[in-house]
Amino acid sequence: MKRISDHPILGEPEKGQLVSFFMDGKPMEGFAGEPIAVALKAAGVMVHRYTHKAHEPRGIFCAIGRCTDCVMIVDGVPNIRTCITPLVSGMRVQTQDGVTALEVSE
Amino acid sequence: MKRYDLIVVGAGPAGLSAAIEAARCGMKVAVFDENAKPGGQLFKQIHKFFGSKEHQAKIRGYKIGETLLAEADEAGVEVFLNATVAGIYLDKEVLVQIGEAMTHFKADTIIISTGAAENMVTFDGWTLPGVIGAGAAQTMMNLHGIKPGQRVLMLGSGNVGLVVSFQLMQAGCEVVALVDAAPRIGGYGVHAAKIARCGVPFYLSHTITKADGTDCVTGVTIAEFDEHFAPIPGTQKHFDVDTICLAVGLSPMSQLLKMAGCTMVDDPKRGGQVPLVSENGETSIPGLFAAGDVSGIEEASSAMIGGRMSGLAAAAYLGFLSESDKEKRLADLEVALNSLHQGMFAPGSKGKTVAKTDEGIAVSQSLLKKGYLEDTDLERFVHRSNQTDKNSGIHPVIECTQNIPCNPCQDACTKGCIKVGKTITALPQIDDASSCTGCGMCIAACSGQAIFLVDEDYAPGFASITLPYEFLPLPQKGEQGTALSRSGQPLGIAEIIDVRNAKAFDHTPLVTIKVPAGQAMTARFYQPTTQAMEQ
Numbered sequence: 001m002k003r004i005s006d007h008p009i010l011g012e013p014e015k016g017q018l019v020s021f022f023m024d025g026k027p028m029e030g031f032a033g034e035p036i037a038v039a040l041k042a043a044g045v046m047v048h049r050y051t052h053k054a055h056e057p058r059g060i061f062c063a064i065g066r067c068t069d070c071v072m073i074v075d076g077v078p079n080i081r082t083c084i085t086p087l088v089s090g091m092r093v094q095t096q097d098g099v100t101a102l103e104v105s106e
Numbered sequence: 107m108k109r110y111d112l113i114v115v116g117a118g119p120a121g122l123s124a125a126i127e128a129a130r131c132g133m134k135v136a137v138f139d140e141n142a143k144p145g146g147q148l149f150k151q152i153h154k155f156f157g158s159k160e161h162q163a164k165i166r167g168y169k170i171g172e173t174l175l176a177e178a179d180e181a182g183v184e185v186f187l188n189a190t191v192a193g194i195y196l197d198k199e200v201l202v203q204i205g206e207a208m209t210h211f212k213a214d215t216i217i218i219s220t221g222a223a224e225n226m227v228t229f230d231g232w233t234l235p236g237v238i239g240a241g242a243a244q245t246m247m248n249l250h251g252i253k254p255g256q257r258v259l260m261l262g263s264g265n266v267g268l269v270v271s272f273q274l275m276q277a278g279c280e281v282v283a284l285v286d287a288a289p290r291i292g293g294y295g296v297h298a299a300k301i302a303r304c305g306v307p308f309y310l311s312h313t314i315t316k317a318d319g320t321d322c323v324t325g326v327t328i329a330e331f332d333e334h335f336a337p338i339p340g341t342q343k344h345f346d347v348d349t350i351c352l353a354v355g356l357s358p359m360s361q362l363l364k365m366a367g368c369t370m371v372d373d374p375k376r377g378g379q380v381p382l383v384s385e386n387g388e389t390s391i392p393g394l395f396a397a398g399d400v401s402g403i404e405e406a407s408s409a410m411i412g413g414r415m416s417g418l419a420a421a422a423y424l425g426f427l428s429e430s431d432k433e434k435r436l437a438d439l440e441v442a443l444n445s446l447h448q449g450m451f452a453p454g455s456k457g458k459t460v461a462k463t464d465e466g467i468a469v470s471q472s473l474l475k476k477g478y479l480e481d482t483d484l485e486r487f488v489h490r491s492n493q494t495d496k497n498s499g500i501h502p503v504i505e506c507t508q509n510i511p512c513n514p515c516q517d518a519c520t521k522g523c524i525k526v527g528k529t530i531t532a533l534p535q536i537d538d539a540s541s542c543t544g545c546g547m548c549i550a551a552c553s554g555q556a557i558f559l560v561d562e563d564y565a566p567g568f569a570s571i572t573l574p575y576e577f578l579p580l581p582q583k584g585e586q587g588t589a590l591s592r593s594g595q596p597l598g599i600a601e602i603i604d605v606r607n608a609k610a611f612d613h614t615p616l617v618t619i620k621v622p623a624g625q626a627m628t629a630r631f632y633q634p635t636t637q638a639m640e641q
Contacts, residue, residue, distance in 0.1 A: 002252055002253050003251060003252050003253070004247060004251045004252065004253060004277050004278060006578055007251070007276065007277065007578070008276050008576045008577055008578045008580075008613065009152045009166070009276065009576065009613045010152060010248065010251075013250070013251025015251065034250055035250065038246065038250040038252050041246070041252055042252055046235040046236060046321065046322040047235055047321050047322065048235070056233060057234065057235055057320075057321050057322065058233060058235060059234075059235025059236065059322065060235065060238060060242060060246075061237070061238055061239060061242060062224065062238075062239050062241065062242050063238070063239070063241070063242035063245040063246055064141070064241065064242070064245055065140075065141070066223060069233075083242075083245075084141075084142065086142075
């Protein structure tokens with residue numbers, strides 16, 4: 001379990017409503033308002049994108065919107081910094097490949 | 107174009123402090139921050155701060171953040187969030203991106219408090235998902251309630267690396283090792299000792315040679331290196347980890363100041379490209395100030411003082427504060443700042459090897475190399491402050507052996523047992539004439555978790571040790587586990603004889619263990635049986 005259920009200093013984390021969203025077409029769950037990257041992390045997704053030239057995987061790196069390593073395609077828009085973009089119910093999140101969506105076999 | 111008396115860029119500890127002081131002087135103040143929430147990194151700081159009362163010592167960072175926000179609100183400061191300052195132009199005009207719109211604002215004074223960005227190091231595999239900044243780890247676990255990984259290796263033994271390693275363990279992650287290229291631990295010894303007694307090994311003069319994995323990190327190899335920074339063959343060690351955390355320093359985010367045309371200097375001691383500033387933070391451009399990490403990497407306590415100084419200086423610059431009032435108030439703040447700038451970790455001591463404490467005692471080499479005090483160090487430090495003839499009954503043992511700016515232990519003891527004195531970097535002394543009641547306030551007040559209450563004569567053949575225990579699950583009275591030494595080595599069975607968790611302890615529960623009398627000065631941590639079995 002990656003989520004912290006109880007913390008010695010902070011107690012139980014405050015979370016929004018549990019909502020579903022889509023990751024490369026697959027339904028997943030996360031809490032509304034938390035960064036998309038956090039919901040993905042909880043679901044075990046590590047790779048957010050592949051680089052354009054070398055096709056190397058990238059994921060969360062700075063988690064504060066500076067490094068742009070975690071960008072993905074969100075609701076059809078590429079280069080969305082998932083570490084600072086709040087999750088909304090029904091969001092369509094896609095692994096980014098260069099600047100387009102990674103082709104995923106269904 | 108909207109006008110303000112003062113525009114502050116960055117709503118972290120420095121920026122908010124500056125805005126509060128300026129607004130209290132009657133200025134109309136706007137603060138812009140690119141993040142969705144104000145407070146900078148304060149809300150990720152869940153440890154108790156160092157310093158003295160005036161620096162809000164022994165208060166946890168996120169609580170200080172809450173206080174600052176309330177004060178800013180009360181003072182009438184306008185905070186714009188998701189507002190990125192994209193440029194500074196002539197006559198103190200700034201361009202701000204809010205949502206999709208670019209908006210111009212103008213002020214008569216500006217304070218830049220944009221903070222710092224984390225440094226990175228490169229190694230084979232460093233771009234793999236699972237290699238993250240230490241700040242990212244803090245953000246994930248302390249703001250968003252998610253573990254950055256299960257098994258983590260930390261690179262960097264400065265205070266950030268040490269504090270975040272401890273926080274990772276508090277969040278339920280396992281820290282397999284702490285690695286640093288430097289030959290000595292860079293941060294406070296007390297922070298290192300908290301990790302060492304949980305059994306985390308330190309590898310100094312080591313660095314990462316490779317991160318393994320194809321789609322994400324599955325392991326890491328470290329190696330010791332020689333004086334030419336070449337790995338020494340045969341010293342490689344491999345760890346199975348899913349996360350590699352980098353805590354290798356910070357660099358000021360001073361681009362806006364450079365853009366504004368401020369005179370910049372390259373100062374490695376301050377972290378890189380920083381503006382030339384007066385002691386109140388005024389840059390080479392009159393009315394333009396810099397406060398906090400952007401003008402030199404320090405920590406939040408000094409950033410807050412620096413911010414307040416710049417806020418007052420900006421107020422005086424526009425005539426909202428008389429020169430005499432300004433001088434008086436700045437002088438007070440300077441005293442507060444100077445007290446943080448003393449001791450062996452003072453900004454001026456960066457990179458220097460300190461052989462002796464201010465008291466003339468040889469520093470513990472073991473603490474610097476391995477993160478814990480050796481038994482042979484105790485004679486010099488701990489017993490020195492504990493020379494009592496009676497040698498019985500409960501008494502504090504303070505394992506604080508470096509001159510760090512901190513004194514809450516002194517105020518915590520109502521019996522006057524503990525003395526630090528006027529210089530807050532002095533090592534605490536125990537007054538044997540005073541009687542310890544065993545209340546435990548000193549343990550909870552010690553931000554470095556370096557105070558223990560020991561009773562050598564708890565029961566025939568047994569001693570009791572009371573220690574801080576900021577982990578879950580909290581042990582229960584009567585349960586049995588393992589006593590660990592300062593280096594995290596199992597010593598034998600320990601029985602929990604008391605667990606206290608008073609509100610005044612502020613989430614630092616005090617656990618009292620019963621151990622054989624011979625372990626009174628060696629047992630310093632408790633490991634529940636369930637955890638021992640998992641390993």
